[in-house]
Amino acid sequence: MVTRVPTLAEVQALFQAAVIDGKDDVLGLIPPNSRTSTDVLFGVYRHAYVARLVEVVHNAYPILAAYMGDAPFKDMARSYVALYPSRHANARWFASDLPDLLERPEYSDALHLREIALIERQLDLAFDAADGPVLDLAALGRHPPETWGGLVFRPHPSAALLALFTNAFDLWAAIKNDADVPPVVTLAEPLSLLVWRRDGVATARLLGAEERMLWIEAARGATFGGLAELAAVFDDPDTAPLRVAQYLQGWLVSGVLSEAVVRELTGSP
Template structure:
Protein backbone atom coordinates (compact mmCIF):
# COMPACT_ATOMS: atom_id res chain seq x y z
CA UNK A 1 0.00 0.00 0.00
CA UNK A 2 1.59 3.32 -1.07
CA UNK A 3 1.97 6.10 1.46
CA UNK A 4 0.02 9.35 1.19
CA UNK A 5 3.10 11.18 -0.10
CA UNK A 6 3.64 8.51 -2.79
CA UNK A 7 0.02 8.72 -3.83
CA UNK A 8 0.20 12.50 -4.09
CA UNK A 9 3.35 12.34 -6.23
CA UNK A 10 1.80 9.74 -8.52
CA UNK A 11 -1.33 11.82 -8.99
CA UNK A 12 0.75 14.94 -9.57
CA UNK A 13 2.80 13.23 -12.29
CA UNK A 14 -0.40 12.13 -13.98
CA UNK A 15 -1.95 15.62 -13.82
CA UNK A 16 1.23 17.22 -15.18
CA UNK A 17 1.54 14.75 -18.06
CA UNK A 18 0.56 15.97 -21.54
CA UNK A 19 -2.13 13.34 -21.78
CA UNK A 20 -4.15 11.50 -19.11
CA UNK A 21 -2.91 8.26 -20.67
CA UNK A 22 0.82 9.12 -20.47
CA UNK A 23 2.00 7.94 -17.08
CA UNK A 24 4.52 5.45 -15.74
CA UNK A 25 1.87 4.17 -13.40
CA UNK A 26 -0.82 1.79 -14.77
CA UNK A 27 -4.07 3.79 -15.13
CA UNK A 28 -6.11 1.20 -13.23
CA UNK A 29 -3.79 1.33 -10.23
CA UNK A 30 -3.92 5.10 -10.24
CA UNK A 31 -7.69 5.28 -10.55
CA UNK A 32 -8.12 2.75 -7.74
CA UNK A 33 -6.33 5.16 -5.43
CA UNK A 34 -8.95 7.81 -6.19
CA UNK A 35 -12.18 5.80 -5.92
CA UNK A 36 -13.34 2.18 -5.98
CA UNK A 37 -15.70 2.68 -8.93
CA UNK A 38 -13.54 3.09 -12.09
CA UNK A 39 -15.86 5.47 -13.96
CA UNK A 40 -16.24 7.77 -10.97
CA UNK A 41 -12.48 7.72 -10.36
CA UNK A 42 -11.79 8.59 -14.01
CA UNK A 43 -14.22 11.52 -13.84
CA UNK A 44 -12.64 12.90 -10.68
CA UNK A 45 -9.12 12.55 -12.06
CA UNK A 46 -10.20 14.17 -15.33
CA UNK A 47 -11.54 17.18 -13.47
CA UNK A 48 -8.16 17.76 -11.82
CA UNK A 49 -6.31 17.18 -15.09
CA UNK A 50 -8.47 19.69 -16.99
CA UNK A 51 -8.75 22.24 -14.18
CA UNK A 52 -4.98 22.49 -13.85
CA UNK A 53 -4.64 23.47 -17.50
CA UNK A 54 -7.56 25.88 -17.37
CA UNK A 55 -5.99 27.56 -14.36
CA UNK A 56 -2.68 28.03 -16.19
CA UNK A 57 -4.54 29.51 -19.18
CA UNK A 58 -6.35 31.86 -16.80
CA UNK A 59 -3.05 32.97 -15.26
CA UNK A 60 -1.71 33.73 -18.74
CA UNK A 61 -4.82 35.75 -19.66
CA UNK A 62 -4.58 37.72 -16.40
CA UNK A 63 -0.92 38.58 -17.11
CA UNK A 64 -1.68 39.55 -20.73
CA UNK A 65 -5.22 40.98 -20.73
CA UNK A 66 -4.84 43.21 -23.79
CA UNK A 67 -3.19 40.42 -25.79
CA UNK A 68 -5.99 38.06 -24.76
CA UNK A 69 -8.60 40.61 -25.88
CA UNK A 70 -6.87 41.30 -29.20
CA UNK A 71 -6.15 37.65 -29.99
CA UNK A 72 -9.74 36.61 -29.19
CA UNK A 73 -10.43 32.94 -29.80
CA UNK A 74 -6.87 32.33 -30.99
CA UNK A 75 -5.57 33.11 -27.50
CA UNK A 76 -6.62 29.61 -26.45
CA UNK A 77 -4.25 28.21 -29.10
CA UNK A 78 -1.49 30.54 -27.90
CA UNK A 79 -2.06 29.39 -24.31
CA UNK A 80 -1.95 25.72 -25.29
CA UNK A 81 1.24 26.13 -27.33
CA UNK A 82 2.82 27.99 -24.45
CA UNK A 83 1.71 25.41 -21.88
CA UNK A 84 3.32 22.62 -23.86
CA UNK A 85 6.52 24.55 -24.57
CA UNK A 86 6.92 26.03 -21.07
CA UNK A 87 5.39 23.88 -18.30
CA UNK A 88 5.01 25.63 -14.98
CA UNK A 89 8.26 25.21 -13.00
CA UNK A 90 7.98 27.92 -10.33
CA UNK A 91 6.08 27.56 -7.03
CA UNK A 92 4.39 30.91 -7.73
CA UNK A 93 2.06 31.27 -10.73
CA UNK A 94 3.26 34.89 -10.96
CA UNK A 95 6.22 33.80 -13.08
CA UNK A 96 4.46 31.24 -15.25
CA UNK A 97 4.02 33.54 -18.27
CA UNK A 98 7.49 35.07 -18.35
CA UNK A 99 8.54 33.25 -21.54
CA UNK A 100 5.55 34.26 -23.69
CA UNK A 101 7.17 37.36 -25.28
CA UNK A 102 10.10 35.23 -26.45
CA UNK A 103 7.79 32.52 -27.76
CA UNK A 104 5.78 35.02 -29.82
CA UNK A 105 8.98 36.57 -31.13
CA UNK A 106 9.33 39.58 -33.42
CA UNK A 107 5.66 40.19 -34.12
CA UNK A 108 2.82 42.48 -33.10
CA UNK A 109 1.67 39.93 -30.53
CA UNK A 110 5.25 39.51 -29.32
CA UNK A 111 5.69 43.26 -28.81
CA UNK A 112 2.37 43.50 -26.98
CA UNK A 113 3.32 40.60 -24.71
CA UNK A 114 6.70 42.20 -24.03
CA UNK A 115 5.03 45.47 -23.03
CA UNK A 116 2.40 43.83 -20.81
CA UNK A 117 5.00 41.72 -19.02
CA UNK A 118 7.11 44.83 -18.40
CA UNK A 119 4.07 46.58 -16.92
CA UNK A 120 3.56 43.64 -14.58
CA UNK A 121 7.22 43.66 -13.54
CA UNK A 122 7.07 47.41 -12.92
CA UNK A 123 4.02 46.99 -10.71
CA UNK A 124 5.76 44.30 -8.63
CA UNK A 125 9.13 46.07 -8.38
CA UNK A 126 10.61 47.07 -5.04
CA UNK A 127 9.84 50.47 -3.56
CA UNK A 128 12.51 53.18 -3.55
CA UNK A 129 12.90 56.77 -2.44
CA UNK A 130 12.48 59.41 -5.12
CA UNK A 131 14.46 62.58 -5.73
CA UNK A 132 12.43 65.81 -5.84
CA UNK A 133 13.20 69.01 -7.72
CA UNK A 134 14.16 70.73 -4.48
CA UNK A 135 17.08 68.32 -4.13
CA UNK A 136 18.73 69.96 -7.14
CA UNK A 137 18.61 73.42 -5.55
CA UNK A 138 21.14 72.45 -2.90
CA UNK A 139 23.75 71.22 -5.34
CA UNK A 140 26.91 73.35 -5.62
CA UNK A 141 27.59 74.65 -9.12
CA UNK A 142 30.75 72.56 -9.49
CA UNK A 143 28.84 69.35 -8.73
CA UNK A 144 26.74 69.35 -11.90
CA UNK A 145 29.38 68.08 -14.32
CA UNK A 146 30.03 64.90 -12.31
CA UNK A 147 26.44 64.40 -11.23
CA UNK A 148 25.29 60.79 -11.50
CA UNK A 149 21.97 59.06 -10.99
CA UNK A 150 20.40 55.93 -9.55
CA UNK A 151 16.99 55.00 -10.90
CA UNK A 152 13.80 53.49 -9.57
CA UNK A 153 13.79 49.64 -9.61
CA UNK A 154 10.54 49.64 -11.60
CA UNK A 155 12.12 51.33 -14.65
CA UNK A 156 12.04 49.25 -17.85
CA UNK A 157 13.26 50.25 -21.32
CA UNK A 158 11.84 48.41 -24.32
CA UNK A 159 12.46 48.51 -28.06
CA UNK A 160 9.25 47.76 -29.99
CA UNK A 161 8.25 47.94 -33.64
CA UNK A 162 4.50 47.85 -33.06
CA UNK A 163 2.27 50.92 -32.71
CA UNK A 164 0.64 50.11 -29.37
CA UNK A 165 -0.21 53.49 -27.81
CA UNK A 166 -3.75 53.71 -29.22
CA UNK A 167 -4.36 50.04 -28.47
CA UNK A 168 -3.45 50.41 -24.79
CA UNK A 169 -5.65 53.50 -24.52
CA UNK A 170 -8.66 51.80 -26.13
CA UNK A 171 -11.57 50.91 -23.84
CA UNK A 172 -12.27 47.80 -25.96
CA UNK A 173 -8.97 46.50 -27.35
CA UNK A 174 -10.75 43.61 -29.06
CA UNK A 175 -12.51 46.11 -31.34
CA UNK A 176 -9.33 47.96 -32.24
CA UNK A 177 -8.35 47.93 -35.90
CA UNK A 178 -5.28 46.20 -37.35
CA UNK A 179 -2.12 46.67 -35.32
CA UNK A 180 0.45 48.59 -37.33
CA UNK A 181 4.12 47.65 -37.51
CA UNK A 182 6.90 50.11 -38.24
CA UNK A 183 10.19 49.30 -40.00
CA UNK A 184 12.29 50.72 -37.17
CA UNK A 185 11.83 50.07 -33.46
CA UNK A 186 10.71 52.80 -31.08
CA UNK A 187 11.91 53.12 -27.50
CA UNK A 188 9.36 52.73 -24.70
CA UNK A 189 9.68 53.60 -21.05
CA UNK A 190 7.71 51.61 -18.47
CA UNK A 191 7.72 52.38 -14.74
CA UNK A 192 5.60 52.68 -11.60
CA UNK A 193 4.92 56.01 -9.95
CA UNK A 194 2.61 56.61 -6.99
CA UNK A 195 1.39 53.01 -7.12
CA UNK A 196 0.37 53.26 -10.78
CA UNK A 197 2.15 51.71 -13.75
CA UNK A 198 2.93 54.16 -16.51
CA UNK A 199 4.42 54.13 -19.99
CA UNK A 200 5.40 56.52 -22.74
CA UNK A 201 7.24 56.42 -26.04
CA UNK A 202 10.63 58.13 -25.86
CA UNK A 203 12.34 60.40 -28.32
CA UNK A 204 15.62 59.07 -29.70
CA UNK A 205 17.78 61.47 -27.69
CA UNK A 206 15.98 60.82 -24.40
CA UNK A 207 16.17 57.05 -24.83
CA UNK A 208 19.92 57.25 -25.49
CA UNK A 209 20.52 59.51 -22.49
CA UNK A 210 18.38 57.40 -20.16
CA UNK A 211 20.28 54.25 -21.11
CA UNK A 212 23.59 56.02 -20.60
CA UNK A 213 22.53 57.50 -17.27
CA UNK A 214 21.46 54.06 -16.03
CA UNK A 215 24.86 52.73 -17.07
CA UNK A 216 26.59 55.38 -14.94
CA UNK A 217 27.09 58.33 -17.30
CA UNK A 218 27.44 61.72 -15.62
CA UNK A 219 25.42 64.85 -16.41
CA UNK A 220 28.43 66.18 -18.36
CA UNK A 221 28.59 62.98 -20.42
CA UNK A 222 24.87 63.28 -21.18
CA UNK A 223 25.44 66.82 -22.45
CA UNK A 224 28.19 65.58 -24.74
CA UNK A 225 25.92 62.82 -26.00
CA UNK A 226 23.11 65.27 -26.77
CA UNK A 227 25.38 67.09 -29.24
CA UNK A 228 24.38 64.38 -31.71
CA UNK A 229 20.88 65.87 -31.87
CA UNK A 230 21.12 69.49 -30.71
CA UNK A 231 23.30 72.56 -31.31
CA UNK A 232 25.88 73.08 -28.53
CA UNK A 233 24.12 76.17 -27.23
CA UNK A 234 20.92 74.17 -26.59
CA UNK A 235 22.46 71.06 -25.08
CA UNK A 236 22.56 72.14 -21.43
CA UNK A 237 18.93 73.25 -21.54
CA UNK A 238 17.86 69.95 -23.11
CA UNK A 239 19.82 67.92 -20.56
CA UNK A 240 18.34 69.90 -17.67
CA UNK A 241 14.86 69.45 -19.16
CA UNK A 242 15.30 65.69 -19.38
CA UNK A 243 16.55 65.50 -15.80
CA UNK A 244 13.60 67.56 -14.59
CA UNK A 245 11.14 65.30 -16.35
CA UNK A 246 12.80 62.16 -14.95
CA UNK A 247 12.51 63.60 -11.45
CA UNK A 248 8.89 64.72 -11.90
CA UNK A 249 8.04 61.24 -13.23
CA UNK A 250 9.60 59.67 -10.13
CA UNK A 251 12.31 57.86 -12.08
CA UNK A 252 15.34 59.11 -10.15
CA UNK A 253 15.92 57.38 -6.82
CA UNK A 254 19.09 59.23 -5.81
CA UNK A 255 21.79 61.63 -6.97
CA UNK A 256 25.53 61.32 -6.42
CA UNK A 257 28.58 63.40 -7.34
CA UNK A 258 32.26 63.42 -6.38
CA UNK A 259 31.66 65.87 -3.52
CA UNK A 260 29.48 63.24 -1.84
CA UNK A 261 32.26 60.64 -1.67
Protein backbone atom coordinates (compact mmCIF):
# COMPACT_ATOMS: atom_id res chain seq x y z
CA MET A 1 0.00 0.00 0.00
CA VAL A 2 1.37 3.39 -1.02
CA THR A 3 0.94 6.19 1.47
CA ARG A 4 0.21 9.51 -0.15
CA VAL A 5 2.91 12.07 0.46
CA PRO A 6 1.39 15.33 1.72
CA THR A 7 1.97 18.46 -0.30
CA LEU A 8 4.12 21.30 0.97
CA ALA A 9 0.99 23.35 1.66
CA GLU A 10 -0.49 20.50 3.71
CA VAL A 11 2.69 20.10 5.72
CA GLN A 12 2.78 23.84 6.38
CA ALA A 13 -0.86 23.76 7.53
CA LEU A 14 -0.16 20.82 9.86
CA PHE A 15 2.93 22.55 11.21
CA GLN A 16 1.00 25.77 11.88
CA ALA A 17 -1.83 23.87 13.59
CA ALA A 18 0.70 22.09 15.79
CA VAL A 19 2.47 25.29 16.81
CA ILE A 20 -0.56 27.57 17.22
CA ASP A 21 -3.36 25.22 18.23
CA GLY A 22 -1.36 22.40 19.88
CA LYS A 23 -2.55 19.70 17.44
CA ASP A 24 -0.25 16.67 17.07
CA ASP A 25 -1.11 15.54 13.53
CA VAL A 26 2.23 16.74 12.19
CA LEU A 27 4.20 14.53 14.60
CA GLY A 28 3.58 11.51 12.40
CA LEU A 29 5.60 13.17 9.64
CA ILE A 30 8.70 13.60 11.81
CA PRO A 31 11.27 10.81 11.35
CA PRO A 32 11.87 8.74 14.50
CA ASN A 33 14.86 9.52 16.66
CA SER A 34 16.55 7.03 18.99
CA ARG A 35 17.51 9.68 21.51
CA THR A 36 14.16 11.39 22.15
CA SER A 37 10.49 11.45 21.15
CA THR A 38 8.96 13.41 18.30
CA ASP A 39 6.84 15.50 20.65
CA VAL A 40 10.00 16.58 22.48
CA LEU A 41 11.67 17.42 19.18
CA PHE A 42 8.72 19.45 18.02
CA GLY A 43 8.44 21.06 21.45
CA VAL A 44 11.45 23.18 20.51
CA TYR A 45 9.31 24.95 17.91
CA ARG A 46 6.35 25.29 20.24
CA HIS A 47 8.52 26.78 22.98
CA ALA A 48 10.21 29.17 20.55
CA TYR A 49 6.83 30.32 19.21
CA VAL A 50 5.47 31.06 22.68
CA ALA A 51 8.70 32.78 23.71
CA ARG A 52 8.55 35.01 20.64
CA LEU A 53 4.95 36.00 21.36
CA VAL A 54 5.82 36.73 25.00
CA GLU A 55 8.51 39.04 23.63
CA VAL A 56 5.92 40.70 21.38
CA VAL A 57 3.69 41.33 24.41
CA HIS A 58 6.64 42.78 26.31
CA ASN A 59 7.52 45.12 23.43
CA ALA A 60 3.91 46.34 23.27
CA TYR A 61 3.69 47.03 27.02
CA PRO A 62 7.20 47.97 28.25
CA ILE A 63 5.93 50.21 31.06
CA LEU A 64 3.64 47.51 32.40
CA ALA A 65 6.48 44.99 32.17
CA ALA A 66 8.80 47.29 34.11
CA TYR A 67 6.13 47.87 36.76
CA MET A 68 5.24 44.19 37.22
CA GLY A 69 8.76 42.80 37.05
CA ASP A 70 10.17 40.22 34.64
CA ALA A 71 8.86 36.95 36.09
CA PRO A 72 5.27 38.07 36.92
CA PHE A 73 4.97 39.80 33.56
CA LYS A 74 6.16 36.72 31.65
CA ASP A 75 3.70 34.53 33.56
CA MET A 76 0.90 36.91 32.64
CA ALA A 77 2.09 37.12 29.02
CA ARG A 78 2.19 33.32 28.70
CA SER A 79 -1.40 33.21 29.95
CA TYR A 80 -2.29 35.75 27.29
CA VAL A 81 -0.60 33.67 24.56
CA ALA A 82 -2.57 30.60 25.68
CA LEU A 83 -5.93 32.37 25.89
CA TYR A 84 -5.63 34.70 22.90
CA PRO A 85 -4.15 32.78 19.93
CA SER A 86 -2.55 34.94 17.27
CA ARG A 87 -4.87 35.71 14.38
CA HIS A 88 -2.94 38.69 12.97
CA ALA A 89 -0.52 38.68 10.07
CA ASN A 90 1.19 41.66 11.71
CA ALA A 91 2.71 40.79 15.10
CA ARG A 92 2.27 44.43 16.16
CA TRP A 93 -1.43 43.80 16.79
CA PHE A 94 -1.11 40.49 18.57
CA ALA A 95 -1.06 42.02 22.06
CA SER A 96 -3.92 44.47 21.52
CA ASP A 97 -6.35 42.46 23.70
CA LEU A 98 -4.11 42.37 26.78
CA PRO A 99 -6.39 44.78 28.73
CA ASP A 100 -9.17 42.20 28.23
CA LEU A 101 -7.05 39.54 29.93
CA LEU A 102 -6.47 41.91 32.85
CA GLU A 103 -10.24 42.23 33.23
CA ARG A 104 -10.58 38.55 34.12
CA PRO A 105 -11.48 37.53 37.71
CA GLU A 106 -7.92 36.51 38.60
CA TYR A 107 -6.85 40.14 38.13
CA SER A 108 -9.84 41.69 39.92
CA ASP A 109 -7.57 43.21 42.59
CA ALA A 110 -5.21 44.74 40.03
CA LEU A 111 -7.24 47.37 38.19
CA HIS A 112 -4.14 49.56 38.01
CA LEU A 113 -2.42 46.94 35.83
CA ARG A 114 -5.27 47.01 33.34
CA GLU A 115 -5.26 50.80 33.28
CA ILE A 116 -1.51 50.97 32.65
CA ALA A 117 -2.08 48.55 29.77
CA LEU A 118 -4.95 50.70 28.48
CA ILE A 119 -2.70 53.78 28.49
CA GLU A 120 0.03 51.98 26.55
CA ARG A 121 -2.44 50.53 24.05
CA GLN A 122 -4.15 53.87 23.48
CA LEU A 123 -0.79 55.54 22.86
CA ASP A 124 -0.10 52.91 20.20
CA LEU A 125 -3.53 53.48 18.66
CA ALA A 126 -2.92 57.23 18.62
CA PHE A 127 0.40 56.71 16.85
CA ASP A 128 -1.26 54.56 14.18
CA ALA A 129 -4.42 56.67 13.82
CA ALA A 130 -5.37 58.25 10.53
CA ASP A 131 -3.79 61.53 9.56
CA GLY A 132 -5.82 64.70 9.76
CA PRO A 133 -5.32 68.45 9.55
CA VAL A 134 -4.28 70.26 12.71
CA LEU A 135 -6.19 73.40 13.59
CA ASP A 136 -4.01 76.27 14.77
CA LEU A 137 -4.60 79.82 15.95
CA ALA A 138 -4.00 81.26 12.49
CA ALA A 139 -6.65 79.04 10.91
CA LEU A 140 -9.11 79.78 13.71
CA GLY A 141 -8.46 83.51 13.28
CA ARG A 142 -9.81 83.36 9.73
CA HIS A 143 -13.31 83.02 11.15
CA PRO A 144 -14.89 86.46 11.71
CA PRO A 145 -15.58 87.20 15.40
CA GLU A 146 -19.34 87.41 14.78
CA THR A 147 -19.36 83.72 13.73
CA TRP A 148 -17.56 82.35 16.76
CA GLY A 149 -20.72 81.58 18.68
CA GLY A 150 -21.58 79.00 16.04
CA LEU A 151 -18.15 77.40 15.69
CA VAL A 152 -18.07 73.61 15.98
CA PHE A 153 -14.73 71.88 16.58
CA ARG A 154 -13.63 68.51 15.18
CA PRO A 155 -11.15 66.48 17.26
CA HIS A 156 -8.05 65.12 15.58
CA PRO A 157 -8.56 61.48 14.43
CA SER A 158 -5.96 60.30 16.95
CA ALA A 159 -7.70 61.85 19.97
CA ALA A 160 -9.36 59.58 22.53
CA LEU A 161 -10.45 59.92 26.15
CA LEU A 162 -9.76 57.29 28.82
CA ALA A 163 -11.43 57.09 32.23
CA LEU A 164 -9.02 56.01 34.98
CA PHE A 165 -10.19 54.79 38.38
CA THR A 166 -6.69 54.46 39.86
CA ASN A 167 -3.54 56.57 39.77
CA ALA A 168 -2.32 54.44 36.83
CA PHE A 169 -1.20 57.52 34.92
CA ASP A 170 1.08 58.53 37.81
CA LEU A 171 2.48 55.00 37.88
CA TRP A 172 3.01 55.03 34.11
CA ALA A 173 4.64 58.49 34.17
CA ALA A 174 6.95 57.60 37.07
CA ILE A 175 8.28 54.52 35.29
CA LYS A 176 8.59 56.34 31.97
CA ASN A 177 10.56 59.14 33.60
CA ASP A 178 12.63 56.82 35.81
CA ALA A 179 11.21 58.43 38.95
CA ASP A 180 10.06 56.97 42.26
CA VAL A 181 6.90 54.94 41.73
CA PRO A 182 4.08 55.96 44.09
CA PRO A 183 1.85 53.45 45.86
CA VAL A 184 -1.34 52.37 44.11
CA VAL A 185 -4.36 54.53 44.90
CA THR A 186 -7.99 53.84 44.04
CA LEU A 187 -9.60 57.19 43.25
CA ALA A 188 -12.80 58.51 44.77
CA GLU A 189 -13.61 60.14 41.42
CA PRO A 190 -12.30 58.91 38.06
CA LEU A 191 -9.72 60.90 36.13
CA SER A 192 -9.93 61.60 32.40
CA LEU A 193 -6.84 61.10 30.25
CA LEU A 194 -6.74 62.65 26.80
CA VAL A 195 -4.49 60.73 24.38
CA TRP A 196 -3.53 61.96 20.92
CA ARG A 197 -0.70 62.24 18.43
CA ARG A 198 1.23 65.49 18.08
CA ASP A 199 3.97 65.99 15.49
CA GLY A 200 4.20 62.25 14.99
CA VAL A 201 4.51 61.50 18.72
CA ALA A 202 1.74 59.95 20.82
CA THR A 203 1.16 61.93 24.00
CA ALA A 204 -1.29 62.20 26.88
CA ARG A 205 -2.41 64.53 29.65
CA LEU A 206 -5.02 64.57 32.38
CA LEU A 207 -8.08 66.80 32.10
CA GLY A 208 -9.81 68.53 34.97
CA ALA A 209 -13.54 67.96 35.49
CA GLU A 210 -14.69 71.07 33.65
CA GLU A 211 -12.33 70.60 30.71
CA ARG A 212 -13.39 66.95 30.45
CA MET A 213 -17.05 67.95 30.26
CA LEU A 214 -16.35 70.62 27.64
CA TRP A 215 -14.15 68.29 25.57
CA ILE A 216 -16.85 65.61 25.48
CA GLU A 217 -19.51 68.15 24.47
CA ALA A 218 -17.24 69.73 21.87
CA ALA A 219 -16.56 66.30 20.38
CA ARG A 220 -20.32 65.76 20.21
CA GLY A 221 -20.75 68.94 18.18
CA ALA A 222 -21.53 71.63 20.75
CA THR A 223 -20.86 75.14 19.45
CA PHE A 224 -18.45 77.57 21.10
CA GLY A 225 -21.47 79.49 22.39
CA GLY A 226 -23.00 76.29 23.71
CA LEU A 227 -19.76 75.43 25.49
CA ALA A 228 -19.79 78.82 27.18
CA GLU A 229 -23.34 78.18 28.38
CA LEU A 230 -22.36 74.78 29.76
CA ALA A 231 -19.33 76.29 31.53
CA ALA A 232 -21.61 78.94 33.07
CA VAL A 233 -23.68 76.19 34.64
CA PHE A 234 -20.59 74.26 35.75
CA ASP A 235 -18.88 77.17 37.54
CA ASP A 236 -18.76 80.97 37.77
CA PRO A 237 -20.95 82.25 34.89
CA ASP A 238 -19.11 85.59 34.74
CA THR A 239 -15.84 83.95 33.68
CA ALA A 240 -17.33 81.11 31.61
CA PRO A 241 -16.49 82.53 28.14
CA LEU A 242 -12.91 83.25 29.26
CA ARG A 243 -12.48 79.74 30.65
CA VAL A 244 -13.76 78.18 27.45
CA ALA A 245 -11.42 80.39 25.42
CA GLN A 246 -8.49 79.28 27.59
CA TYR A 247 -9.36 75.60 27.13
CA LEU A 248 -9.71 76.18 23.40
CA GLN A 249 -6.30 77.86 23.27
CA GLY A 250 -4.80 74.87 25.07
CA TRP A 251 -6.39 72.47 22.56
CA LEU A 252 -5.06 74.51 19.67
CA VAL A 253 -1.53 74.69 21.07
CA SER A 254 -1.61 70.94 21.75
CA GLY A 255 -2.74 70.13 18.22
CA VAL A 256 -5.68 68.06 19.37
CA LEU A 257 -8.24 69.68 17.03
CA SER A 258 -8.53 69.22 13.27
CA GLU A 259 -10.92 71.92 12.16
CA ALA A 260 -13.52 74.49 13.11
CA VAL A 261 -16.66 74.95 11.04
CA VAL A 262 -19.53 77.37 11.46
CA ARG A 263 -22.94 75.99 12.26
CA GLU A 264 -26.02 78.16 12.11
CA LEU A 265 -27.24 78.98 15.59
CA THR A 266 -30.58 77.45 16.55
CA GLY A 267 -30.68 78.38 20.20
CA SER A 268 -29.30 75.02 21.42
CA PRO A 269 -25.71 74.11 22.32
